[in-house]
Amino acid sequence: MVYTVILYDAVAGGAGHVRRMVTEEGEAFQQVLQRALAVVDGCSCDPSCYQCLRNYYNQKIHDQLSRQAASKFLHPWLGGMESLEEREEVSDFETEEANEEGSHE
Ligand SMILES: [Zn+2]
Numbered sequence: 432m433v434y435t436v437i438l439y440d441a442v443a444g445g446a447g448h449v450r451r452m453v454t455e456e457g458e459a460f461q462q463v464l465q466r467a468l469a470v471v472d473g474c475s476c477d478p479s480c481y482q483c484l485r486n487y488y489n490q491k492i493h494d495q496l497s498r499q500a501a502s503k504f505l506h507p508w509l510g511g512m513e514s515l516e517e518r519e520e521v522s523d524f525e526t527e528e529a530n531e532e533g534s535h536e
Pocket of ligand 1: 484
């Protein structure tokens with residue numbers, strides 16, 4: 432399954448926060464993910480509260496916000512990630528390797 436994460440600046444005209452998160456090796460985004468995990472893993476509520484996921488702007492979906500679901504979603508993203516281009520290269524390599532193995536049999 433491929434997830435799409437959409438990051439946006441809530442400030443009118445943008446404050447540049449999202450642009451600063453995009454770095455060559457993804458280290459800034461990793462820091463954001465680690466901080467997000469610390470917030471959801473560091474709370475003791477169930478399913479969510481104003482200390483972790485809830486705020487005034489998402490009050491219409493407060494009943495859908497789950498701290499445990501957010502933690503489960505974020506954990507696999509820690510420790511580095513590959514760009515979509517790298518991911519496609521790996522897929523191509525795996526496909527070629529699978530074809531070679533098939534031709535030997
Ligand atoms: Zn909470």
